[in-house]
Amino acid sequence: MLKYLASSALISNYIISAFRSLVRHKMNLVLTVIGLSIGLAAALMITLFTINESSYDNFQPDASRTFRVIFHHKVSDNEYPMTSPRGYPFLTKVSGVEDVLNLINMEFLWTGKVIIGADNFKLEKTIAAHENLTDFIAIDVLHGELATALTQPNKIALSSSEALRLFGTENAVGKTFLSISSNQNIEVSAVFADFSDNTHYAMNSIVSAKRFMNIMGKVSYTYVKLLPGADIESIAEQTTEIFNRIWQDKSNTVRFDLQPLLDIHLAPNHNVDLKVGGSAKTVMVSIALSILLLLISSFNYINMSIAQAGVRAKEVGVRKVLGASKLQLIVQFLTESVVIALTSALLACGLVELLLPAFNQLVGRELAIGNWSQYLFEIIATAVAIGIASGLYPAVFISSFSIHRVLSGDFGRGKTAIVVRKSLMILQSALSVSLIISAASLYFQLNYLQNLDVNYEKNQRLRVLDVPADLLYPQDDQSFYQALSTIDGVISSTPVDFDLTKSTNAGAFVTSVPGIKDFDQSMGFGGVGFDAVQALGLQLIAGRDFSTQYKSDWFNEEQGTVAIIIPESVLAAAGYKNAEQAIGQVWRFDAGPHQSLQGKIVGVVKEVKIGSARNEAYPVLFVCGLTIPSEGSIVIEVDDQNSLKIKQDIIKLVEQRFKMALVEIELVKQNYQQLYQKDNQLVDMVAIFSGLAVFLTCVGMFGLSAFNAQQRSQEIAIRKVLGASRFSLMSLLTSESIVLIAMSLVIAFPVSYYFINEWLNNFNERINQSITIYLIAAFVVALVTWLTVAAIALKTASVKPSLSLRYE
């Protein structure tokens, strides 16, 4: 039976026939093969990306048994990946726990500012850990002894790029630098290879954690390695109990969860993570996009094959006459489509080699194809599967032609052929239009989310970092800010003790609101100075900004009074019917070491969105002249954020006044964009792949229209003989296509609208579907088709009728 269907002689006949036929009809070749190659190349790159994203940290020792401890605040539903290192001795005793790793983020404990020779440097991403570090993380030590740095004080291990940066040489073992804050010399005892891309761990330098294990605050990333078969739930509960005891917290508002190490990379990011991770959503969207591209290319192929069926009909008739059975013909055409798919796969591999660097730019990874033979089997299998899937319907369709009809020439012009041709055109057009609309809507929605109002201003803002708090919030001396305002280009400035683009540091606990029994709104504490609303670009809806005109705004320690600005979202809970009612009211609150402060409301602002625009807004209580953390920053509104001179003037002033070296200044906008890079990436990725998808469908439209026009060459010749002008012939063909496209809109518009609407309703904030997108999509498709058909009609109509009318 198999021999009957596919003897090797027959197969080679099919393949030879397929190749030669492809070469003769070059346009068909180009359109189908290129279309399929693009789809396959995209699928291949996305597969590489997905595999890479899913494999983060899988090379760490005992990765499947390792979990990260996550702090979960039940009331606000906030999560935090850090906790106190005090938990270490207790956690190791929990049954089922084999080992515990504390990675203490030195950012909270050390300025990182050092002197080497005559130069100042700042070390960032310094981690303090114990000797069991290498039991959890695979570290490649290049020089020296890592254990020394992990056990002895004043020793440090550097990554190789850090060693290069600081000392100009990779082997920096034995070299020393001076830590400014402790005035001690630190010696490099080891250099380790930079961490590879595919891990969520990130550290530039490592020190010993011995001195920091008693800290109460949440400064340590904590990981536990469980014994096989351990009860995760129970361990998590015990962890919660441990920390409730350590913090003496009986409020039962805290819960600890264990997050598998292997899930961390694709899980939602935390602002304090050392490295920006990936996103499960991006991965899923890219998978969806690549499947879409493959589907479109396959659909194009199916369409073109069916349309061209008429051309092959003669061959089909002849082969049937010569003894081919229907099944043999199906196998023949399937062989052809598999050959085309394999050719496309080859081309796709070439495309991937070419485009991988650009793709890496897009997704921010370093994907590489080490060895093609690894993927050979999968690639071939996929190509064959696609070839069969796309070729099946056309093969069955073509091989069912009745000999009689075919050989009598009825086929190309018969009624069926015309109906098929028109339906395919409508279908292709509907698909193209829907696709353009969907791609545009997806892009605009994502973009919209990106640019949602955060209710503070990122543009034209500079930020000076890491300034000691006592210098920023002087009791009775605004001379620094006055001097700052005299700099050319500075419009306003204010100190700020938290990073609006990241998170609030501390909480404000309101204890009494006049007229309200139980005010339980949790709020973040924002210590700012005069002109905070102006400098931060907050949206004031009632009252006024903190101002030097009202000296009493500033925090008065003796009297315990201070001016506050509240967010709009707490108005209702405080019993105010509108914002104006809040002005002048006095609330009592605790913050840090200060108890029962009296805060007089002078203004109400729109709630700010801390962190990503897509986060839920978190109410912040702005307090004038009071701060809790030991360091803060200055936010400065300037008229030209790119001016080097303004920056230099500011830096000079700060260095002079505050006797600081190495003043760091950044653009708020840039800082924000870098943090939410991966969101941007997603939008870019969608844009590019949707663009590709749209391009592919237009290619399909082009192929179909071209083919249809050519099929009517005989009709055109006849009309020409009967007196039609070239122009009227062109109008004839193009008007038919336009009518078909119009008909396709009847399908495409409602279907697109419905599905896109359903999707948009998943979002809290969504765009409205605009008629413009729909019209543009229809216009683009119509334009492509019109141009194609007009060009071909013109060309065909210029051919001598005698040539077309000759009986073939």
Next chain:
Amino acid sequence: MIKLTNASRLFRTQDIETTALNNINLTVAKGDFLAIMGPSGCGKSTLLSMVGMLDSPNSGDYFFDEVNIAKYGERKLSKLRSSSIGFVFQSFNLIDSLTVFENVELPLLYLKISKDERKKRVSEILKKVAIEHRSAHLPQQLSGGQQQRVAVARALVIKPKIILADEPTGNLDSKNGEEVMAMLRSLNTDGTTVIMVTHSEHDAKYASRVIRLFDGQIIVDQASDVVREVQHA
């Protein structure tokens, strides 16, 4: 060898019914050279299709080698046809993407003939029709006469019992036409039955018997003029 009894063929398209063949009775003996003639639309091609097992009668019987194949399905007809009947068409109907050799070899592929046997038969037949020097060429590279010769070779390579030719010289000039007709006649002399549809009275002279169709019925069935001349002579 071939016997049609009261065979009819109707075509229905939507509301129009055309009777292409109306109660045809026809007997063809082995070794006959039959010419089918008649004005356009009289049913010649339909009759040829039916005889050639490309189509079946709606009513009546078709006996091929004593077996009634009127009700045979597509599969069975195909098997019988591919081993018994060679076709020569007016428009040659060669496959454009195959060489001359591959075109002639094609029916043998479907008959599962071994590679060596195929090679032998194809070379023989190409020599016979004097086209071997072009065996690696594609049809587009040949003249009309050469293409028809290839088509004849393809029809012959299966060693058919009957050759059916539909206006074989319709697309050829007189010289090439003569060659093709001469070929057909020599085949017939060697024992192959030939049934030919033609418009040309000239070509009909090669045949030993002529039938004339009109509106789906045979109105004349007699030995050809030449034969009658000989008979009367």
